[in-house]
Amino acid sequence: MPRHDPAQHRPDPGAAAPGLATAEEVRESPEFAALQRRFRRFIFPMAGAFLAWYALYVLLAALAPDFMAQRVGGSTITVGLLLGLGQFVSTFAITMVYRSWADKRFDPEASALRERIEGVA
Template sequence: MTTRQHDSSVYERIEGEEGFQELRRRFRSWAFPMTAAFLAWYLLYVVLSGWARDFMSVKLVGHVNVALLLGLLQFVSTFWIAWAYSRYAERRLDPLADEIRHEAEKETA
């Protein structure tokens, strides 16, 4: 058996193991709901911009209106999601991924 075939069989086996499946479950349990929430938040902004122009043009402070504030909050929410994901990954994904990687490295060495 060549090294390349051996490596692929190790990875195929690891993919079927409980630890790897748990890693995928943890990732999906965070990424999918957060993606759906962000898309809903973005689509709300688009819908309000298109069909609630009176609401979006309400002045809040000086020349700052609701549309500008919600638009800026899109950036804030993007950075918050990136920060929250990095914290989540550090606590819940990285330790398990490191364990799986070390196991794979031992088998392929």
């Protein structure tokens, strides 16, 4: 008498439920490619601008210490301190800009693609 093998009745984890797309189908879709392009067109310039700003700060600190040591308004605050604080401010600003962009332009389309795989989110 043949033995019952429960592995024979398990669904394929890579297979989509009826009416739904597989992850591979979505990954190869033009919608997914457009979403990737949109993400890269936003992220790469933003990251490049931030890295250039950071490199400028480091170069000024290394090559122009007299400029960085200039006092602002006769107080104990220096140009270097203000530029250093500007690094934190720009990081938070970039985060807020990204979050707003993602909420409006990226997440709705990413959610629609996820729903094609999983069904109702």
